[in-house]
Amino acid sequence: MKAKTVDRIMTGVIVGVAVLIIAVLAGLLGYLLVRGLRHISLDFLLSPPQTIKAGGGIGPQLFNSLFLLVLTMIITIPLGLGAGIYMSEYAKPNRLTAFIRLIVEVLSSFPSIVVGLFGLLVIVNMFGLGFSLFSGALALTVFNLPLMVRITEQSLRSVPREQKEAGLALGLSRWRTITSVLLPVAIPSIVTGTILAAGRVFGEAAALLFTAGMSSPRLDFSDWNPLHHTSPLNPFRPAETLAVHIWKINSEGLAPDAAQIAAGASAVLVITVLIFNLGARWLGRVLYRKLTASK
């Protein structure tokens, strides 16, 4: 009977752990929302921050985060697709491929602060791009690229082999078979993975401290000429993102309501990530249903 008692205890422990994890998540989200939602208002979302007075907002930071995300994805998606297509369709099983696989693995394991430092050294200083949105986008590309490569490769690999053969047997070139036959089948999972990766990019801060910078110039939201210095669309201006802002006000915030602003900004960040998460699942399902016409 002793074995049965142990079994019962351990079952209890494992179920207890599962409950604990759910509780931690629920507590985390609950805490952020309860503390943060009180401070979220339209004004908070749109107005610029205050350095020493209370009542500042996160408008420019929110805009910077979104703009940086778009810039990053514009650079990352084609590169990630290209390298992912290579890995799944063109790579021959040889040493070179093993080496490239190792490189992707190493690149994806680099701490994001190291990627940020590399950005500081090469992109900001050597290329002379300075602390700017563009530098930040390049650093985030380095940070995000291995993930995009893996997503693309896995999605393409899960396409049935007969699809590829059918394309080739029709007399399509390999490239055309990949782009017109395989990619459409792989799109739902690529989209899901990309949106999840976008969530990760949106919340990243360490890689941006020394690339996109920790300050934002006064922005003139009525000037949409990307060449103007105060234009929000200028990619060569420094830009503090929401995640960097949260870090900064927590470590050196002077405004009397710094804690509330941090709570509000964290809630906004988490809500955005939640939206990305749910959106990815939803869109993946919709695309899958649409492309396979299953009910």
Place this chain on the structure above:
Amino acid sequence: MNLPETRPSADPATPRNAPATAGAPAPKPAGKAAKHRLEEWRGQAFVYLCVLLLVVIIFSIVVFIASRGLTPFVSQGVSVKEMLFGLEWAPEADHPMFGALPFLFGSFSTSLLAAIIAAPLGICAALFMTEMMPKLGKTILQPAIELLAGIPSVVYGFVGLSVIVPFLRHTFPGQGVGIMAGAIVLSVMILPTITTIATDALRSLPAGLKEGSYALGATRWQTIARIILPTTLPALLTGVVLGIARAFGEALAVQMVIGNAPHIPHSLFESATTLTSIITLSMGNTTTGSLHNNALWSLALILLLMTFLFVFIVRMLERRSKHA
């Protein structure tokens, strides 16, 4: 042998390149050959370029960080021994000192402690999802784990600072900040890594293995403890090592809760610091080319080398789990 083309045909969709209807001429074979070759060539050029870019990126990361990080040792008179074992970090003093042991200690202790907390939890969660209640696991626990993985590290830092640090301050002697606070925050952050890999490993176990054990009258826990865990051990360790790697490189969340005092603490609840924290805090305040600045690059180089070490260990473990 008759060539098939000689056969007359009036049907528009007949084989053998018969003239098409509606005035669409069959394309000339030579032109088409050129077209599909060009298309293939362009496509391949693009994917090879993308891969080349990956290779260039990683090499430049290593070369640039190493060239900066090695300067203090090569030309600025700092010894490797001092950096690895020195206890004093005073880069701006008259006699600058570059002992990074407190940072190394902080990084190792927070990440190992985080793994000690997270590994049992993650493996239990994986067992819950694979061996106990797969349905509940898939609908509730798995999405929860994925959400935990998606929460940005500054948010973890913020929650750590406003919940865990005050809690530790009230419960234990000390300021609340320190290695324990860092480890708790990190353990939640690396829990998804450990759980996901453990779940994959447990799912890929052949069913016959478990059934054999149940057939002998073993309880579920006996089967888990004697059959499942030992068989999947290398894969489970892979997850733990990846978790430690992630914790080791995490910068902001730890920096926010650890206190950032550059010495080896006497307790888990006393202010300490890590490699990533000191880099984050000091890099912006030093001038390029100064000894202080270069010493920070040396710390970055240590982070880089640790990444290589972690990847190497993971590879070794993966080889093990494949052979098993």
Place this chain on the structure above:
Amino acid sequence: MSTVATRAAFYTKDLSVYYGEKQAVKKIGMEFPDREVVALIGPSGCGKSTFLRSLNRMNDLIPGARIEGEVWINDQNICDPRTDVVQLRQQIGMVWQRPNPFHKSIYENIAFGARYHGIKDKKALDAIVEQALRKTALWDEVKDRLNQSALALSGGQQQRLCIARSVAVRPSILLMDEPASALDPVSTAKIEELIAELKKEYTIVIVTHNMHQAARVSDRTAFFFLGDLVEYDDTRTIFTNPSRKSTDDYISGRFG
């Protein structure tokens, strides 16, 4: 064999296929008469599918696969490394065991290949789609929903769509790898009718596990065993009076 030789659409000479060290197909010489159906039969692993897949160089996709010997189609040895495989495959249609329509609309499944091969005119494409669907007896079933996804069709319809897809790029040869083995009896019968219809225009090579099917649809039958071509003759002769004992054993169900 004399009648066959004068009308051969294509033939193989000493064709061998290796997977690494293993020789899966052993020095096979076969002639495929123009516009006739040749069935390849034999137990699993006898090399018949591998042989079929080397007729359009589909084995190139398998790492470690290697072809020796010759396959002559239209005075061209397609095993020559200089062969433009992409162009070659346009002349040879292929149908697989499991229906594998593209994840596109019914119309696109058929128009896609033709458009790629240079037919841009909408009317011409419409005509090609209609012709191909009529040939595969699908037109009446799908003409009102050409823009729906092909994956909404039944398995048998999908398989006929895959045949229509091959036909639309105007091949002269159709390779079929157990085209009905994943289908129900009614769909199978439809595919068999279709083969009888299609052989008026195409030379067809079909791999099948189903001996009755081979007897019903083919003009000539080849029996493969362990990578060797054991016997190749008129279907009637193979099934009523085979000259080799192993052929007889297989056909009468004593092994395989």
